[in-house]
Amino acid sequence: MPTYEATSTAPVNIAVIKYWGKRDTALILPTNSSLSVTLDQDHLRSQTTSRCDESFEKGDRLWLNGKEEAVKADGRLGVCIRELRKMRSEVEQGDEKLPKLSQWPLRIASYNNFPTAAGLASSASGLAALVASLAQLYELPQSPSLLSCIARQGSGSACRSLFGGYVAWREGTSSDGSDSLAEEVASRDHWPEMHALICVVSDKKKGTSSTSGMQRTVETSPLLQHRLTLVPGRMKEMESAIASRDFDAFAALTMADSNNFHAVCLDTSPPIFYLNDVSRALIGLVEELNRASKEATGHLIAGYTFDAGPNCVIYALEGNIATVIRAVQRYFPTEAAFPDPFGVLGGKEAGEVDVKGFNVEWSSAWDKGSVKSLIHTRVGDGPRKLGQEESLLKEDGTPKTVV
């Protein structure tokens, strides 16, 4: 008997034009289009193994980071599995010789290689890896864009993690959500110099979940309606900045849209705050770097963006990322040593800020650990298929690692 199993990884994506608000909460249809950069799976990824077997006890089972999660039929995982099974069933109906995988119970194990404590949204990469592995298991003919419609129903921004490079999630107009899907705007290879530094910010306060937060914004923020009129133009500007590899335009718009998104959060009742004092100070640092750089060279050096939490993601081109890292290290000393995965710091002293005219007095240094750690990564590819040796499941269909 052959084993029907597939293992895939999917990347994290960080939006530069933000998704905030649903026009349909069941289908997860957004109030506006969004655009993200896919980050390199060499550094951050979710990995999922899916297996189906006629002999499994009835009912699907799923383990997330080694802990079993209930698969509810109308829950987000359940909906994704149901939709992919339906696609498989259609394939089977077209070819009687195919094994009836759609009728067999599933065993799924999923892992994130980054700690939940890092505060990075793992639902996007996690759901994308689930969809990718099931699509591989079921040998589905659907394009990544069509599969992204399924991932979207699991976790809105997961649809963008089905592509590498620069990815748009088109809001669509159809009420069934069939045109609310992701597509590649530009490949990683079009602009591979895009690097990212994730500053993991310590925060004791439990934030508002993005799911409940965004609906509160839709219901109570008068400014959101105006944001929605801005986004179509911003999508075009951002696509054009990426097409022409115009980092100045890319960074300026990334910062403006992050601030615009957090402004509508603040305009919500009760207000939603994701940025804390350290986040604000990181914004201050990037603004000072850009002010000096703009004056010295006419160009911006970096662009910050914040999702539904205090962590700062700073985009910068390959040639400038070391400057950014050194500047962050100077003002936000981390507890953990920086692993320097690209070896960009060699030869220069940590803490030196090599931007002409940079005002080192713009702030004093923060307490050690205000920024917990730094993750240096770059634009990356889409979901990857892994070999059987990477399987997360044991022979009996239970996960290799259990918490």
Next chain:
Amino acid sequence: MPTYEATSTAPVNIAVIKYWGKRDTALILPTNSSLSVTLDQDHLRSQTTSRCDESFEKGDRLWLNGKEEAVKADGRLGVCIRELRKMRSEVEQGDEKLPKLSQWPLRIASYNNFPTAAGLASSASGLAALVASLAQLYELPQSPSLLSCIARQGSGSACRSLFGGYVAWREGTSSDGSDSLAEEVASRDHWPEMHALICVVSDKKKGTSSTSGMQRTVETSPLLQHRLTLVPGRMKEMESAIASRDFDAFAALTMADSNNFHAVCLDTSPPIFYLNDVSRALIGLVEELNRASKEATGHLIAGYTFDAGPNCVIYALEGNIATVIRAVQRYFPTEAAFPDPFGVLGGKEAGEVDVKGFNVEWSSAWDKGSVKSLIHTRVGDGPRKLGQEESLLKEDGTPKTVV
């Protein structure tokens, strides 16, 4: 020879519909109308003595908190003095017997009874006291609204400090600013139960000045344009809430407009932050008090508002202010003892939160001194005329106290 001198005090005002943005920076014409509550001068006030004398050496001189400030002809102080002198000159032209005070040099001393370190904007009360004392010295026939046009040119929100109670600053439409003036919406006696607690928040970071900040918002925030379409409706709602003494509507709108104002600050490029982590936590406390109170009684208990700084002003009715003070004291222990000027805490233990259903676990207590001090005050009257015994000037026209 008689002495020509006048001493006045003017109150602080805290807006509940915020002023942010000028359509004319020279005349200080705002992009939107605003509305404030005048606070009691028994607790917070600016006091100004103005004297003119033919024998004074040529040129006007002014001391602010005992320190001499240059009076520039085209500066904010100079413009106010010039306009009031012009009004005096018109009075003199109508009656030849009057002394020609308008031609005599001025000596002006002004004091705030609250430390600058409290972070309360002193320019509004200070400019209002200047205008009130000069109008008194010159025996000007102009109404407070017409005088508010002068104060406005010194410091926008100063125009609102020429009235007690509940005060609107009408943006006006005239290009010369003649209809951009303050007027009383309701007197203090109409709704005297309005109390206010000022939570003075410690902040090391030097904030963006409101003068430069608001123009950056006008120039760069796309959301500001939308805010401007909201304000006329909010002004009407607020006036109606005050007319009917509807605290629920007053508090809800006060909080929404404060958040809306800080949202457009955040939408500015570079973004402007006035709220810090302690400010955010104070918002969280009031929201939790209101959530519990709303559930228990159907009514809100308090409304917060923040100007261009981290200090929180909490409005609450007389019957509820003690509850608010105790709740703030529980989570934000101050260094300085609370003077309890109204004696509202007697009999109850500090820190007790007597709102049914209030979740005491909503947050742990902040470090002592995160909120530096608490000032308890209430709605108050407009500028007061003081007797000669309150003069701030010595016989020779120099201030009694010099720094």
